[in-house]
Amino acid sequence: MQKQIIIVALIVMIAALSGCLSTLHPLFTEKDLVYDPRLVGTWRTGDEDDTAVIEQGSAASFNELPGALRNLASRAYMVTYKSKYKTTKYHAFLCRIGKEYFLDYYPAENSRQKTYDPFYKAHFTKMHSFYRLRFRDNNSFEIGQFDDGYLGNLIKQKQIRIQHEVRVDGSYLITAPTEELQQYVIKYSDVEEAYNSSTRHTYQKIQ
Amino acid sequence: MKIFILAALSLGMLLSSSCLTSVHPLVTIQNIIEENSLIGTWQQGEDTYVVEKLTKSGIYREMENSVTNKDKENKEKKPLTGKEKEDSIFHSHAYCVSFSRNDVNYYMSGSLTRIDDQLYMELFPIVIDDKEQNDGSGFDYTFNYLPGITIAKVDLRNKNTIQLQFPDGDYIKKQIDDGNMRIKHEKDNWFDTFLITASTRDLRSFFQKYGHDERLFSKENSVTLTRKG
Numbered sequence: 001m002q003k004q005i006i007i008v009a010l011i012v013m014i015a016a017l018s019g020c021l022s023t024l025h026p027l028f029t030e031k032d033l034v035y036d037p038r039l040v041g042t043w044r045t046g047d048e049d050d051t052a053v054i055e056q057g058s059a060a061s062f063n064e065l066p067g068a069l070r071n072l073a074s075r076a077y078m079v080t081y082k083s084k085y086k087t088t089k090y091h092a093f094l095c096r097i098g099k100e101y102f103l104d105y106y107p108a109e110n111s112r113q114k115t116y117d118p119f120y121k122a123h124f125t126k127m128h129s130f131y132r133l134r135f136r137d138n139n140s141f142e143i144g145q146f147d148d149g150y151l152g153n154l155i156k157q158k159q160i161r162i163q164h165e166v167r168v169d170g171s172y173l174i175t176a177p178t179e180e181l182q183q184y185v186i187k188y189s190d191v192e193e194a195y196n197s198s199t200r201h202t203y204q205k206i207q
Numbered sequence: 208m209k210i211f212i213l214a215a216l217s218l219g220m221l222l223s224s225s226c227l228t229s230v231h232p233l234v235t236i237q238n239i240i241e242e243n244s245l246i247g248t249w250q251q252g253e254d255t256y257v258v259e260k261l262t263k264s265g266i267y268r269e270m271e272n273s274v275t276n277k278d279k280e281n282k283e284k285k286p287l288t289g290k291e292k293e294d295s296i297f298h299s300h301a302y303c304v305s306f307s308r309n310d311v312n313y314y315m316s317g318s319l320t321r322i323d324d325q326l327y328m329e330l331f332p333i334v335i336d337d338k339e340q341n342d343g344s345g346f347d348y349t350f351n352y353l354p355g356i357t358i359a360k361v362d363l364r365n366k367n368t369i370q371l372q373f374p375d376g377d378y379i380k381k382q383i384d385d386g387n388m389r390i391k392h393e394k395d396n397w398f399d400t401f402l403i404t405a406s407t408r409d410l411r412s413f414f415q416k417y418g419h420d421e422r423l424f425s426k427e428n429s430v431t432l433t434r435k436g
Binding site: 020021025065090112117120123127165167170175 | 226228230231232290306308309311313315330331332335337339340350351352353354355356357393395397398399400402404
């Protein structure tokens with residue numbers, strides 16, 4: 001239990017410090033969705049022991065999502081990240097907005113999480129996080145996640161109008177609808193400071 | 208910690224489908240109250256829930272120790288100020304509700320407030336202790352999940368019986384869709400997301416207005432807990 005609590009506390013701190021932007025609404029609409037088979041495979045994500053397995057979505061892997069999204073499974077992906085300490089899964093949606101590709105990640109429950117108490121789980125709302133993706137070639141791509149600190153500063157300095165809530169701890173919950181989110185990524189996709197440096201990686205295909 | 212003894216499985220099954228979560232709290236440092244008659248062990252069916260003062264709970268002490276080790280290294284005891292001080296005061300009035308299911312321990316914080324003549328409790332998730340997940344994964348505070356609160360009306364029947372009435376989320380959502388009820392919220396039909404984003408003030412006004420409305424607090428969303436031992 002002691003180790004568990006320590007790890008939880010570390011995760012809290014890391015999550016607070018990492019500044020990864022997450023939003024309530026998705027970045028994409030159905031018409032923005034694209035499917036690129038180049039993403040499918042096993043990838044080295046940057047750290048030596050970390051890998052990402054990207055598979056084409058299926059009705060089975062998307063069965064926890066509402067019906068309309070299950071129908072889009074074959075146009076989306078299932079991403080499984082494996083590190084030394086944990087395995088995390090996401091439903092991932094590739095979309096083209098403006099001149100760039102973006103991946104919208106939406107968390108998927110692992111088999112253990114599916115057994116957790118439903119009332120406890122009901123207290124958590126799943127959030128979207130998104131990455132700019134740039135293919136280098138068929139065996140590698142660059143990925144960078146938007147930084148919530150950068151957006152938070154824009155909000156604080158009134159340099160942007162984007163729908164949000166200010167939580168009890170002072171952090172921002174971005175509640176902007178999809179259209180507003182797309183305007184943001186179009187405007188800031190080329191601003192390197194808008195990305196979280198710790199999550200910028202080059203993925204290399206293993207198989 | 209006021210007992211938020213949730214009706215075990217039946218509560219879980221009921222609320223997972225119609226649960227309403229709010230991003231903003233109903234309870235603040237200005238309106239939090241204590242009701243220590245809730246402290247103890249409670250039962251609903253085969254499930255047991257333990258309610259204790261949050262600051263006296265093992266989980267709180269462990270988390271405090273894990274986060275403040277660096278402060279201990281500095282060997283400096285600074286008085287709390289600002290937000291830290293407010294949090295400390297709030298925690299001193301709050302409760303820890305814990306329960307176990309399938310060898311997984313769940314910990315939630317519960318805090319109480321009064322709105323007119325009615326007692327309300329809000330629940331907020333703290334941590335899952337799952338020995339099978341040594342990496343600490345679960346519904347913890349990563350950026351992939353937004354933790355929210357649920358709210359229940361508390362009826363202290365007597366010192367050995369409590370009834371918790373949770374708002375009927377499905378009813379509220381329908382009333383909002385039909386234009387009969389107004390409360391700030393965010394909804395995403397595609398991903399089936401529904402989140403109350405009303406401010407604390409507006410939340411309290413909402414329950415002040417609808418707190419006695421039996422359509423909001425139906426018997427189907429009620430749970431009765433009995434003191435154990």
